[in-house]
Amino acid sequence: MQTNKRVTIKDIAREANVSIGAVYSALRHKGRISEETRRNILEIAKRLNYTKNQAASSLSRKKELRIAIVLPRKLEDFWNDVEYGMDKAEYELKDFGMKIIKYRTENFSIDEQIMHLMKIIDTGVDGIAIAPAHQMYLNEIIDKAVGNGIAVATFNTDAPGSKRIFNIQNNLLSSGKLGAELIGKLLGGVGKVMMFSAYPDLLACQLRLRGFETEMSSKYKGISLLGPFVHFDNENLQYSKMIDVLNQSEDISAVFADNANVFGIAKALKEYNLCGKIKLVGYDYSVRAEKLLEEEVVHALICQNPFRQGYLTVKMLFQYLSSGILPQDTVYFTNSRVLFRNNHSENLIGE
Amino acid sequence: MQTNKRVTIKDIAREANVSIGAVYSALRHKGRISEETRRNILEIAKRLNYTKNQAASSLSRKKELRIAIVLPRKLEDFWNDVEYGMDKAEYELKDFGMKIIKYRTENFSIDEQIMHLMKIIDTGVDGIAIAPAHQMYLNEIIDKAVGNGIAVATFNTDAPGSKRIFNIQNNLLSSGKLGAELIGKLLGGVGKVMMFSAYPDLLACQLRLRGFETEMSSKYKGISLLGPFVHFDNENLQYSKMIDVLNQSEDISAVFADNANVFGIAKALKEYNLCGKIKLVGYDYSVRAEKLLEEEVVHALICQNPFRQGYLTVKMLFQYLSSGILPQDTVYFTNSRVLFRNNHSENLIGE
DNA sequence: CTGAAAGCGCTTACAG
DNA sequence: CTGAAAGCGCTTACAG
Numbered sequence: 249m250q251t252n253k254r255v256t257i258k259d260i261a262r263e264a265n266v267s268i269g270a271v272y273s274a275l276r277h278k279g280r281i282s283e284e285t286r287r288n289i290l291e292i293a294k295r296l297n298y299t300k301n302q303a304a305s306s307l308s309r310k311k312e313l314r315i316a317i318v319l320p321r322k323l324e325d326f327w328n329d330v331e332y333g334m335d336k337a338e339y340e341l342k343d344f345g346m347k348i349i350k351y352r353t354e355n356f357s358i359d360e361q362i363m364h365l366m367k368i369i370d371t372g373v374d375g376i377a378i379a380p381a382h383q384m385y386l387n388e389i390i391d392k393a394v395g396n397g398i399a400v401a402t403f404n405t406d407a408p409g410s411k412r413i414f415n416i417q418n419n420l421l422s423s424g425k426l427g428a429e430l431i432g433k434l435l436g437g438v439g440k441v442m443m444f445s446a447y448p449d450l451l452a453c454q455l456r457l458r459g460f461e462t463e464m465s466s467k468y469k470g471i472s473l474l475g476p477f478v479h480f481d482n483e484n485l486q487y488s489k490m491i492d493v494l495n496q497s498e499d500i501s502a503v504f505a506d507n508a509n510v511f512g513i514a515k516a517l518k519e520y521n522l523c524g525k526i527k528l529v530g531y532d533y534s535v536r537a538e539k540l541l542e543e544e545v546v547h548a549l550i551c552q553n554p555f556r557q558g559y560l561t562v563k564m565l566f567q568y569l570s571s572g573i574l575p576q577d578t579v580y581f582t583n584s585r586v587l588f589r590n591n592h593s594e595n596l597i598g599e
Numbered sequence: 600m601q602t603n604k605r606v607t608i609k610d611i612a613r614e615a616n617v618s619i620g621a622v623y624s625a626l627r628h629k630g631r632i633s634e635e636t637r638r639n640i641l642e643i644a645k646r647l648n649y650t651k652n653q654a655a656s657s658l659s660r661k662k663e664l665r666i667a668i669v670l671p672r673k674l675e676d677f678w679n680d681v682e683y684g685m686d687k688a689e690y691e692l693k694d695f696g697m698k699i700i701k702y703r704t705e706n707f708s709i710d711e712q713i714m715h716l717m718k719i720i721d722t723g724v725d726g727i728a729i730a731p732a733h734q735m736y737l738n739e740i741i742d743k744a745v746g747n748g749i750a751v752a753t754f755n756t757d758a759p760g761s762k763r764i765f766n767i768q769n770n771l772l773s774s775g776k777l778g779a780e781l782i783g784k785l786l787g788g789v790g791k792v793m794m795f796s797a798y799p800d801l802l803a804c805q806l807r808l809r810g811f812e813t814e815m816s817s818k819y820k821g822i823s824l825l826g827p828f829v830h831f832d833n834e835n836l837q838y839s840k841m842i843d844v845l846n847q848s849e850d851i852s853a854v855f856a857d858n859a860n861v862f863g864i865a866k867a868l869k870e871y872n873l874c875g876k877i878k879l880v881g882y883d884y885s886v887r888a889e890k891l892l893e894e895e896v897v898h899a900l901i902c903q904n905p906f907r908q909g910y911l912t913v914k915m916l917f918q919y920l921s922s923g924i925l926p927q928d929t930v931y932f933t934n935s936r937v938l939f940r941n942n943h944s945e946n947l948i949g950e
Numbered sequence: 951c952t953g954a955a956a957g958c959g960c961t962t963a964c965a966g
Numbered sequence: 967c968t969g970a971a972a973g974c975g976c977t978t979a980c981a982g
Contacts, residue, residue: 254975256974256975256976257975257976258975258976267952267953267954268953268954268975268976269952269953269954269977269978270952270953272976272977272978273952276977279951280951280952281952300975300976301658301694301974301975301976302654302694302976303653303654303655303657303658303694303695303696303974303975303976304654304658304694304958304974304975304976304977305975305976305977306654306958306976307652307654307655307658307957307958307959307960307974307975307976307977308957308958308975308976308977308978309958309976309977309978310957310958310977310978310979343652343653343654343655344654345654345958419945422941422942422945423941423942425941426939426941426942428941429939429940429941430939433785433898433939434784434785434787436785436787463941547784581945582945583936583942583945584941584942584945585934585936585937585942586936586937586939586942588777588780588781588784588937589780590773590774590776590777590779590780590814590935591773591774591777591934591935591936591937594770594773594932594933594934594935605959607958607959607960608959608960609959609960618968618969618970619959619960619969619970620961620962620968620969620970621968621969623960623961623962624968627961631967631968632968651959651960652958652959652960653960654958654959654960655958655959655960655961655974656959656960656961657960657974658958658959658960658961658973658974658975658976659959659960659961659962659973659974660960660961660962660974661961661962661963661973661974696974
């Protein structure tokens with residue numbers, strides 16, 4: 249049994265025969281102390297199993313930690329959930345002296361993001377959380393922020409070539425496989441499946457489609473694939489492509505959509521009275537998609553846990569800023585949750 | 600725009616023209632102040648939008664908050680995950696002056712739980728978290744604890760007739776419906792389904808089965824049901840009952856198990872080379888069940904998020920003890936997550 | 951450059 | 967009974 253009383257820097261100071269200021273310098277690597285003394289102090293701290301008291305630390309810290317967040321203004325359910333997670337994290341951490349500052353882009357565009365980042369770097373903050381609109385084009389400005397002593401984390405999308413300290417997102421390849429498994433199982437392993445892709449150039453769509461096709465070809469050899477049909481998030485385009493195929497009276501048994509947009513497909517299925525007969529699997533919770541799930545037009549939705557993407561990004565960023573602790577892995581995956589008719593309403597926001 | 604500086608009891612004291620001690624008394628309802636002054640102080644606090652600073656509060660609190668936890672010793676994956684969630688919550692709250700004390704029962708038995716609770720009441724703690732082994736028989740001892748000023752919360756199972764302050768568990772009725780939906784969709788709405796029940800007397804099993812049967816009869820009229828076959832968590836019994844039915848060459852197309860035990864069924868399916876042909880859906884993550892999922896013997900597992908059950912129980916109990924804030928609803932449901940071959944490994948413990 | 955002291959916002963033990 | 971002061975464990979501005 250260890251002693252019950254918590255170990256403080258005072259205990260370490262007494263043990264090391266130095267002032268608490270010296271201990272503080274040693275623990276926080278603040279210079280102004282000889283290498284030997286530092287080593288000794290760190291050793292004692294380790295031996296006594298010292299951990300910093302967060303409550304005392306944040307209470308005494310003069311300035312609050314500020315995290316700038318760049319996210320799109322549009323009020324889609326998905327980004328709302330991300331933001332809700334961030335707000336929750338801020339709420340939990342506000343007494344630890346943390347504050348979020350939101351910067352909104354009108355669209356999910358590279359230029360807007362760069363402008364915001366420049367502004368943020370000018371203003372000066374402790375951390376930045378951003379979902380990069382491109383996997384490379386923001387590297388330069390991210391690295392500039394890091395060069396200015398700002399810790400940058402990415403969420404939902406990534407800029408792996410940059411100096412961002414960690415990334416939180418869904419395992420997209422694996423969620424594509426999950427899509428294939430769901431359709432494979434719904435069809436009992438036999439049938440013809442249409443694939444829709446929103447943006448063939450977008451990494452997220454590429455990964456999901458690749459996962460989908462890999463899993464299909466290795467596990468469900470009785471299923472043949474059609475497409476991908478591209479729609480650029482244009483519902484009308486999606487609808488007309490679906491209609492085209494149905495009019496050729498192909499014997500389609502299921503449809504896979506590689507993002508949240510299933511509405512054009514749903515419209516076509518309704519018109520042709522094929523709901524239930526043709527299985528439809530897509531991504532992400534939204535109020536509209538939820539309704540389709542209830543109407544049994546959509547059979548399953550794969551969710552990437554946006555709430556937790558936001559929540560964890562802020563929590564981990566704060567942890568790094570306040571204690572220098574990074575997540576174990578540079579890339580942290582939120583789990584893929586599958587929504588059905590009977591579990592979509594439990595904790596709507598995906599907490 | 601509101602002022603940026605945080606509002607403290609000092610601000611309120613100045614505004615109300617009283618000492619900070621008086622403000623403290625008013626806010627914490629500690630007596631020693633006239634009703635009129637209290638009202639005035641509370642009004643000012645509200646107007647200034649005052650919230651207590653948790654960091655300062657816990658730092659200055661002399662004694663730490665202690666929460667006693669009663670949970671079974673057996674090292675099943677399920678209870679491990681619950682415990683892991685509690686440990687995580689403790690870790691996050693330790694600098695806020697909270698400590699967990701674990702009391703382990705050898706089994707999930709009423710008598711052991713009562714004995715532990717008596718001991719805990721004697722020792723004296725601030726809060727208790729328990730998964731009652733019975734929905735009524737522990738009411739008396741729980742109420743005694745509450746009478747002694749101890750806040751009691753229940754998790755996983757409940758004692759709704761007691762004075763426990765809140766309960767966290769899965770929505771079992773709804774997760775039974777989910778089971779029916781999964782099998783209904785896997786079978787395309789047609790077939791004969793065997794139902795297994797672990798303990799027909801246990802509320803959890805009753806609710807799941809009821810949900811299952813309700814959903815089946817209302818939504819999947821092409822599916823007929825057989826059973827329930829009872830096995831009391833005895834794998835051999837489960838196995839032999841499964842074998843019996845298979846030997847009668849019933850044309851079974853799926854099996855539903857109302858708890859984590861699917862292993863006797865799996866053994867039978869393997870022996871009769873029926874894996875994949877007969878769909879199997881059960882509950883809860885475990886290392887063994889995970890393996891069956893990978894082998895495609897089990898088609899889906901419905902999980903009740905044990906990690907979050909533990910995590911939230913401790914977090915909410917602490918919140919109540921430190922701030923008097925109760926969850927909005929007395930019963931809080933963790934969501935039902937469905938594990939498939941391609942998402943079971945993401946965040947094993949269900950975080 | 952370094953040590954000692956002030957201070958963060960509460961809670962509580964202690965005078966008056 | 968009540969007010970003023972000490973103290974929680976850090977961080978930081980300030981003397982020396």
